[in-house]
Amino acid sequence: MLDAGAAIEVATKIGRRLADGAAERDAERVLPAEEVDLLTSSGLLAITVPAEHGGPDLPTSVVTEVFRLLAAGDPSIAQIPHSHFVYVNALRHRGTPAQQAFFFGEVLAGKRFGNAQSEVGTAHVREHRTTLTPAADGGWLLNGEKGYSTGALFADWIPVLAHLGVDGPMHVAWVERSAPGMTIVDDWDGMGQRTTASGTVRLAGVRVDDARITPYHLTFEGPQTYGAFAQVLHAALDAGIARAALSEAAAFVTSRSRPYPDAGVQRHADDPLVVHAFGQMEVQVRACEALLAEAARAVDRANADLTEESAGRASLAVAAARASTTQASVEVSSRLFEVAGTRSALDGLNLHRHWRNARTHTLHDPAAWKVQHLGRHALDGVFPPNHGQV
Numbered sequence: 001m002l003d004a005g006a007a008i009e010v011a012t013k014i015g016r017r018l019a020d021g022a023a024e025r026d027a028e029r030v031l032p033a034e035e036v037d038l039l040t041s042s043g044l045l046a047i048t049v050p051a052e053h054g055g056p057d058l059p060t061s062v063v064t065e066v067f068r069l070l071a072a073g074d075p076s077i078a079q080i081p082h083s084h085f086v087y088v089n090a091l092r093h094r095g096t097p098a099q100q101a102f103f104f105g106e107v108l109a110g111k112r113f114g115n116a117q118s119e120v121g122t123a124h125v126r127e128h129r130t131t132l133t134p135a136a137d138g139g140w141l142l143n144g145e146k147g148y149s150t151g152a153l154f155a156d157w158i159p160v161l162a163h164l165g166v167d168g169p170m171h172v173a174w175v176e177r178s179a180p181g182m183t184i185v186d187d188w189d190g191m192g193q194r195t196t197a198s199g200t201v202r203l204a205g206v207r208v209d210d211a212r213i214t215p216y217h218l219t220f221e222g223p224q225t226y227g228a229f230a231q232v233l234h235a236a237l238d239a240g241i242a243r244a245a246l247s248e249a250a251a252f253v254t255s256r257s258r259p260y261p262d263a264g265v266q267r268h269a270d271d272p273l274v275v276h277a278f279g280q281m282e283v284q285v286r287a288c289e290a291l292l293a294e295a296a297r298a299v300d301r302a303n304a305d306l307t308e309e310s311a312g313r314a315s316l317a318v319a320a321a322r323a324s325t326t327q328a329s330v331e332v333s334s335r336l337f338e339v340a341g342t343r344s345a346l347d348g349l350n351l352h353r354h355w356r357n358a359r360t361h362t363l364h365d366p367a368a369w370k371v372q373h374l375g376r377h378a379l380d381g382v383f384p385p386n387h388g389q390v
Contacts (some may be wrong), residue, residue, distance in 0.1 A: 018073030071240025083115030114155025120147035192360030238325035247353035295321035312383030319370035331360035
């Protein structure tokens with residue numbers, strides 16, 4: 001069982017290992033089954049299991065840094081267990097004692113959770129059509145189709161967000177990967193985050209027992225950090241991308257870039273314009289990393305004393321982190337080419353994967369709305385709305 005220091009150390013080592021093959025996996029879209037197994041065997045996927053169930057129960061600040069370190073190595077692989085951690089958190093808050101004992105035991109035994117939450121073609125991201133309907137002989141039948149199901153292809157259990165009854169309240173149906181009627185399709189073809197396998201999950205008459213259903217709608221009937229926790233992990237992915245882009249830009253500039261003649265230097269890295277550009281990018285990345293760390297601490301503070309105000313302040317801190325990490329990851333991964341020169345644009349180098357990953361992942365939730373929430377609070381003291389995206 002990993003403590004905080006060990007978790008950071010393990011994540012650092014695995015992140016470096018993931019970086020070695022990241023460009024090749026992206027270019028050839030090699031799904032990282034072995035690498036996901038490595039994450040599982042390392043113990044990192046169990047670090048948020050509550051102490052009363054035999055887990056390390058590590059705080060959000062540690063989990064966030066683990067995600068950032070993994071994402072600096074390969075953000076596609078880092079994104080795969082995102083929903084695993086989110087649904088471990090959901091069980092903590094809404095699972096019955098029996099459900100918690102069973103599923104936390106599964107996590108400690110090395111089982112992985114995926115996700116089947118978002119739907120394609122609905123009016124907006126929080127509209128769902130997937131439904132649990134009563135089965136004639138007891139239990140429920142689950143029918144629907146999900147998209148962007150990151151982690152499902154590698155999961156043992158897939159939490160499915162669905163109405164309990166036609167147009168009923170939202171619940172989570174916990175479905176085994178091998179359940180009859182469930183089909184997982186590897187049809188994700190995004191320009192970035194190419195190896196997350198964020199494809200389609202089809203559900204046709206999947207049987208679900210009452211013991212495998214947890215309420216989702218109740219999560220937002222009072223103060224909560226469920227949304228802030230999920231969002232801060234997304235921010236950590238983007239911070240990792242920003243740091244990786246800056247590090248690879250520096251490695252390229254100091255070893256392969258040629259100086260511009262007007263600079264009058266022998267080494268491109270000694271061009272004062274290049275040095276200044278790297279200083280600006282370093283400031284930008286350090287700033288987003290600092291906001292990320294503070295956001296994670298704000299979530300921990302809210303968890304220790306959960307009120308409307310503490311939850312609201314956590315959401316604001318996370319909104320600031322998401323806005324900052326979005327900007328840093330997209331801008332630094334683009335500016336990489338400005339400082340590295342023409343040769344860096346060669347397709348075979350795959351340096352553009354950093355921008356593709358940043359641009360794809362930052363579309364997950366609009367950063368502009370994070371800024372809106374911050375601005376409204378600055379003007380009128382209004383906290384963000386109480387839902388899972390802030």
